Amino acid sequence: MPTDILMPALSPTMEQGKLAKWLKKEGDTIKSGDILAEIETDKATMEVEAVDEGVLAKILVPDGTDDVAVNTPIGVIAAEGEDVSAATAAKPASNGSAGEPPKGDTPAPAAAQAEPGQAPKVPAQPKAPSAVAAPPQPETVVDPEVPEGTEMVTQTVREALRDAMAEEMRRDRDVFVMGEEVAEYQGAYKVTQGLLQEFGPKRVIDTPITEHGFAGLGVGAALAGLKPIVEFMTWNFAMQAIDQIINSAAKTLYMSGGQMGAPIVFRGPNGAAARVAAQHSHDYAAWYSNVPGLKVVMPYTAADAKGLLKAAIRDPNPIIFLENEILYGQSMPVPKLDDFVLPIGKARIHRPGKDVTIVSFGIGMTYALKAAEELAKEGIEAEVIDLRTIRPMDVATVVKSVQKTNRCVAVEEGFPQSGVTAEIGMRIMEEAFDYLDAPVARVTGKDVPMPYAANLEKLALPNVAEVIAAAKAVCYRS
Amino acid sequence: MPSTSPSLHIPEPKHRPGASHDFSDMRPPPAGLLDRPAIDISAGQAEPLARGLVRVLNEQGEAVGSWDPKLDPDRLRGGLKSMLTTRAYDDRMMRAQRQGKTSFYMKCTGEEAVAVGAALALRPDDMLFPTYRQQGLLITRGWPLVDMMCQVLSNSRDRMKGRQLPVFYSSKEAGFFSISGNLGTQFSQAVGWAMAAAYKKDSRIAAAWIGEGATAEGDFHHALTFAAVYNAPVILNVVNNQWAISSFQGIAGGEKATFASRGIGFGIPSIRVDGNDLLAVHAVTAWAAERARAGLGPTLIEHFTYRQAAHSTSDDPTRYRPADEPEHWPLGDPVDRLRGHLTVSGHWSEAQHEAFITETSEEVRAALREAESYGTLTDGPSVSPATMFDDVFKEMPWHLRRQRQELGY
Numbered sequence: 001m002p003t004d005i006l007m008p009a010l011s012p013t014m015e016q017g018k019l020a021k022w023l024k025k026e027g028d029t030i031k032s033g034d035i036l037a038e039i040e041t042d043k044a045t046m047e048v049e050a051v052d053e054g055v056l057a058k059i060l061v062p063d064g065t066d067d068v069a070v071n072t073p074i075g076v077i078a079a080e081g082e083d084v085s086a087a088t089a090a091k092p093a094s095n096g097s098a099g100e101p102p103k104g105d106t107p108a109p110a111a112a113q114a115e116p117g118q119a120p121k122v123p124a125q126p127k128a129p130s131a132v133a134a135p136p137q138p139e140t141v142v143d144p145e146v147p148e149g150t151e152m153v154t155q156t157v158r159e160a161l162r163d164a165m166a167e168e169m170r171r172d173r174d175v176f177v178m179g180e181e182v183a184e185y186q187g188a189y190k191v192t193q194g195l196l197q198e199f200g201p202k203r204v205i206d207t208p209i210t211e212h213g214f215a216g217l218g219v220g221a222a223l224a225g226l227k228p229i230v231e232f233m234t235w236n237f238a239m240q241a242i243d244q245i246i247n248s249a250a251k252t253l254y255m256s257g258g259q260m261g262a263p264i265v266f267r268g269p270n271g272a273a274a275r276v277a278a279q280h281s282h283d284y285a286a287w288y289s290n291v292p293g294l295k296v297v298m299p300y301t302a303a304d305a306k307g308l309l310k311a312a313i314r315d316p317n318p319i320i321f322l323e324n325e326i327l328y329g330q331s332m333p334v335p336k337l338d339d340f341v342l343p344i345g346k347a348r349i350h351r352p353g354k355d356v357t358i359v360s361f362g363i364g365m366t367y368a369l370k371a372a373e374e375l376a377k378e379g380i381e382a383e384v385i386d387l388r389t390i391r392p393m394d395v396a397t398v399v400k401s402v403q404k405t406n407r408c409v410a411v412e413e414g415f416p417q418s419g420v421t422a423e424i425g426m427r428i429m430e431e432a433f434d435y436l437d438a439p440v441a442r443v444t445g446k447d448v449p450m451p452y453a454a455n456l457e458k459l460a461l462p463n464v465a466e467v468i469a470a471a472k473a474v475c476y477r478s
Numbered sequence: 479m480p481s482t483s484p485s486l487h488i489p490e491p492k493h494r495p496g497a498s499h500d501f502s503d504m505r506p507p508p509a510g511l512l513d514r515p516a517i518d519i520s521a522g523q524a525e526p527l528a529r530g531l532v533r534v535l536n537e538q539g540e541a542v543g544s545w546d547p548k549l550d551p552d553r554l555r556g557g558l559k560s561m562l563t564t565r566a567y568d569d570r571m572m573r574a575q576r577q578g579k580t581s582f583y584m585k586c587t588g589e590e591a592v593a594v595g596a597a598l599a600l601r602p603d604d605m606l607f608p609t610y611r612q613q614g615l616l617i618t619r620g621w622p623l624v625d626m627m628c629q630v631l632s633n634s635r636d637r638m639k640g641r642q643l644p645v646f647y648s649s650k651e652a653g654f655f656s657i658s659g660n661l662g663t664q665f666s667q668a669v670g671w672a673m674a675a676a677y678k679k680d681s682r683i684a685a686a687w688i689g690e691g692a693t694a695e696g697d698f699h700h701a702l703t704f705a706a707v708y709n710a711p712v713i714l715n716v717v718n719n720q721w722a723i724s725s726f727q728g729i730a731g732g733e734k735a736t737f738a739s740r741g742i743g744f745g746i747p748s749i750r751v752d753g754n755d756l757l758a759v760h761a762v763t764a765w766a767a768e769r770a771r772a773g774l775g776p777t778l779i780e781h782f783t784y785r786q787a788a789h790s791t792s793d794d795p796t797r798y799r800p801a802d803e804p805e806h807w808p809l810g811d812p813v814d815r816l817r818g819h820l821t822v823s824g825h826w827s828e829a830q831h832e833a834f835i836t837e838t839s840e841e842v843r844a845a846l847r848e849a850e851s852y853g854t855l856t857d858g859p860s861v862s863p864a865t866m867f868d869d870v871f872k873e874m875p876w877h878l879r880r881q882r883q884e885l886g887y
Contacts, residue, residue: 011792012581033573046791049576184494184798185724201488208694208730209661209722237660240696275581275855277643279659446881448870453632453640454855456866459885 003052004073005036007061010046012274015329017041019065019074028056030077037074054079146303146340152333160302160334161191161267161323164309165229167339169199172227175313178205178214179231179268188233189269189328215241215266219248222262227313232268235284235322241266242287249318250293265312267321270298271363271413272450272461274326281450283414285362288320289390289423295344296390298322300365302332304388307342315344322390324363347394349401353383356471357401359424360411361387364462367443368411371467380475390420398424399432406437407474411467416444438474443467489728495796499803506752506808509533510543514761517769524747528738531750531782534757539818547599547761551825557598557756558816558826560618561590562834565813566842567613567623568787571630574846575644575791579854580630582644586611588754588786588804591812592687592717594618595759600685600767605675607655607668607686610645611717621652623845633853633860639868640861662688662697665714669705672712672770683770685713685763690737690780691722691730702744702778709775713766714741716778717753719785724798741778753783754812757819782809863887 010017018040024030030050037048057078061068068074155163169175176199181188183196183206196204207214211232218228232238238245245266253261271283288296295317299305305323312319334340350365351372360368365386372382383401387394402408408428410421421442428440443462451457472478492500512530515523534541541548549557568585575583586593593614600606606615616626628635630644638648648656655671658664668686675682688698693716705712716737720727730737741748747769751762759781766777786804788795820826853859864887867878874882 008576008578047576049573051577181723181725188723201490202486205488206725206729209691209725210694210696212696213694239660275643277641277646277659280643446866446885447878448866449641451639451641451866452643453636453861455860455863456640459863459866 002057002076002078003054005048005050005075005077007068007070007072007074008039008046008048009070010039010041013325013329014041014070016067016069019061019063019068021063022059022075024056026056026059030054030056039068048074050077052077146335146337151336153336154331155302155306155334156329156331157299157302157305157323158189158191158193158328160306161309161328162193162195164306164313165192166195166198168310168313169195169203172313174225175227175229176203176205176221177229177231178207178218180207180209180233182206182231187231189325191323191328192231211237211239211241212244215244216248218264218266219244219252219262222249222264222318223252223260227263227265229265229267229313232266234280234325235268235270236280236282238266238268238284245288245294245318245320246291250291253317254293261316262318263316265309265315265319265321267309267312268323269325269328270322271324272326272445272457273324275452275454275457276450277452278449283412283445285322285390285412286414286419286423288322289393289420290418291391294318294320294391296320296322297344297388298362298390299388300327300350300360300362300386302330303334303340304342304348304386306334307340308344308388310339310341311344314341319344322362327363342388345389345392345394347385347387347389347397349383349397350386351382351384353381353405355381355383355405356407356409356475357383357385357398357405358409358411358467358471359385359387359398359421361390361420362413364411364413367462367464367467370464371471374464374468375471378477380471380477382471387420393423393427395427395431398428402428402432403435406435407471408436408440409467409470409474410440410442411444411462412442413445413461415447416442417447419444438476441470441474443470489726489733491726491728491799493800494798495800497800499800499806501806501808504808507531507533509536509752509755509758510545512543512545514544514765517765517772518774519747521742521745521747524749525739525742528742528748528750528778528780529736531752532758532762533752533755534761535752535755535815535819539815539822541757541819541823545758545761547757547764549598549757549760551820551823553598554816554820554825557594557618557760558813558820559834559838560594560597560614561756561813561816562838563623563842564590564594564614564617566835566838567617567626570842570846571627572791574631574854578856579850580632580644581855582791583630584610584645584790585787586613588807588811589717589719589781589783590614591756591759591816592715592753592781592783595756596685596713596715596763598756599760599763601682603653604682604767605653605655605668605671605684607664607671607684608657609661609664609687609689609692609717610657611689611719612687613645613647616647616649616652616654619652619654621649621654623842624849625649627846627849628852631849631852631854633849633855633858635849635852636861639865661692662695664688665695665697665701666704668714669701669708669710669712669776672710672776673704673708676709676711681771683711683713683767685715685767687715687717689722690716690718690720690727690732691725693737693740694730702741702746702776705776706744706746709773711770711773712776713763713770714746714776714778716780717783718780719753719783721785721789721795721799723789723793724795726799736780738778738780744778746776746778748778748780750780750782752809753781754807754809754815756812756816783812784809786811 272281425440593612597618646657672684738750784807
């Protein structure tokens with residue numbers, strides 16, 4: 001039986017890469033362990049190693065192809081002695097294997113068709129499902145701040161964040177970015193791609209490895225009148241910087257009687273990615289949400305990431321900007337405007353509905369939106385609200401929705417006790433208790449440090465089924 | 479002309495990709511130059527050791543000078559075997575990652591002598607607080623490769639029950655503290671452990687490792703302060719492998735002073751050692767251990783070495799350093815150097831070495847076969863979800879029991 005060689009994943013979050021070079025040609029004999037090809041991602045070069053033995057019957061994706069999706073068949077190995085042409089013909093027979101993207105008639109998107117060396121700006125068709133979290137459907141709700149008829153460009157959240165920083169750095173020479181690996185390496189998650197080249201090493205600064213140290217430096221530079229963007233490789237590593245963030249950045253304006261404050265943005269990936277375990281998966285939204293003097297932003301869409309980061313950089317207060325590694329690679333429409341700035345502290349109705357309000361933020365929105373889709377099939381129209389900013393919280397938008405639907409489910413990846421959803425529940429009780437037809441329900445992560453193993457990780461996180469069950473429960477539907 | 483106004487200095491390595499390696503300004507002092515002092519020296523007296531480089535093996539492979547630990551040939555062969563096993567293990571697990579059997583791996587290629595030399599010099603029950611690049615400690619202590627592999631593959635025999643990142647081993651039995659992804663935390667913890675041991679009049683000592691990049695962390699400075707103030711029986715090792723992912727050691731302050739010399743200001747006798755010379759690593763570790771056991775307190779050791787491999791499987795060093803740098807490191811390769819020494823002293827042959835490599839490679843292969851029979855990240859049995867709520871606390875509280883039941887376990 002011929003076997004497909006699939007595009008491998010370098011890491012659990014990798015979705016695509018470049019097929020740089022084939023080291024074997026069609027007709028070559030392959031032994032297990034042979035290096036077949038070289039793959040490049042934005043992070044590294046890797047080798048594709050043969051697991052099966054036989055003859056390389058067919059190369060499906062040629063040298064130099066960009067954006068080959070993980071799990072796309074890139075070649076076919078036929079058994080020793082098997083007719084090579086027969087092997088190629090037999091290929092569609094491998095269709096339908098569980099967990100793999102469609103093969104055969106459906107060519108791998110952007111793999112066979114993209115011109116080498118040029119990544120298409122707007123994919124002609126949706127991306128193939130990845131091995132990890134499937135990207136959400138493109139957003140259909142246009143932000144009210146965007147004028148009618150504005151052209152939308154498709155960007156990843158990563159690119160949107162980079163553009164926000166680049167635009168603000170062009171606009172204001174006081175803005176600079178610092179952190180570990182932000183310059184030469186272009187960011188541990190490539191969010192600062194190209195910034196060193198454009199702005200030079202005095203505005204894009206690789207720091208020594210000490211979050212507490214460079215957070216303090218950032219506060220000092222902000223007090224001196226600059227506008228630092230401090231990138232944390234992950235918010236988990238910022239735990240040692242929390243003294244600078246809370247006791248200095250958040251409180252200095254108040255303690256100095258309003259004389260001096262710290263206009264600074266602390267940003268980086270927050271919460272769970274995939275297979276990175278307890279010390280790289282913690283969601284700190286609730287932590288920072290508790291602190292006077294801080295504004296806490298946690299965007300979900302690429303457009304919000306861009307508009308809110310620009311607003312954060314201009315804001316005269318310290319801003320906690322919580323990103324998400326899984327969202328970095330997801331493509332969504334971003335309005336093409338010269339200066340797209342969104343207001344901090346304003347929620348957005350992402351999907352209108354009348355039967356139940358689902359409130360979430362950040363990656364929690366992916367569960368909320370998928371649940372809303374499923375609920376719609378059963379006749380329940382959920383209104384999904386993206387908080388976008390955790391502090392100050394736009395309670396008015398939530399209350400208005402609850403006054404209409406009389407039911408609410410709050411969703412977050414963080415832990416239940418003292419979580420952001422606990423706050424949402426309390427605020428609704430304070431301001432819309434008489435409108436409720438059911439107690440507010442919440443869906444959160446489980447009360448365990450994040451495990452590594454995929455099966456445990458999946459269980460520890462909230463899921464769509466739990467959101468659906470909670471929505472049905474508050475609607476008294478089974 | 480000197481600058482007339484304040485200016486910022488941004489450290490830059492000498493060369494980036496595209497250029498050739500350049501170690502012309504690195505002139506390693508000859509082996510045997512520095513003498514082994516008495517164990518009760520002061521920090522000030524140790525200054526030449528902190529700014530120099532202790533080396534035992536010379537260019538010809540002979541062991542020279544008073545630091546020569548004079549290990550018998552069996553012990554040397556044991557050291558070589560441990561280094562070769564570590565290297566073969568790394569290569570095998572790296573390939574397992576490429577084959578999708580695990581999600582992540584980190585090699586220590588080129589730095590094997592740092593861990594192996596120390597493990598040989600310490601007692602088997604001394605407590606180790608390593609980073610993620612001292613797998614050689616476990617291997618030298620004879621910890622089963624299968625057990626390590628099961629952790630990396632996250633299978634049904636993973637002693638950490640599917641909870642920790644690959645290579646973040648921990649083994650109470652082997653005296654190997656749990657690896658932390660938040661850098662540097664183990665450094666002050668090792669000092670705390672050592673102080674507790676001294677308080678309990680325990681004869682065991684602690685040893686900790688940290689990368690040169692992470693010496694910028696507060697934990698490094700806290701550890702040195704407390705170790706010096708309380709005379710803790712601890713060996714504080716800085717592994718200067720030149721690269722913290724893409725940041726060269728100058729970013730951590732290595733341009734201005736050696737990492738070992740930082741200890742002098744704290745009042746800690748400190749030594750900089752050729753980290754690719756197993757005999758030198760063994761000798762300074764044994765000296766430091768003797769000091770700690772004699773109640774003379776801490777020692778700081780900088781291991782001057784080179785990270786030949788990528789930082790991790792998510793990294794590609796050819797993006798930020800000349801591709802030919804690793805093979806031209808002026809202090810050579812630790813395996814080649816120990817092999818050279820054994821050969822020169824008449825205790826080793828080409829045939830013996832080849833046989834050793836074949837044997838090691840077979841052992842690693844067999845271990846992986848066994849480990850894979852218990853499952854891999856993507857295939858075969860894994861940890862039961864019923865265990866997910868265990869060990870959050872010593873006893874399971876009611877709210878966790880309820881969350882477990884809600885999941886159907």
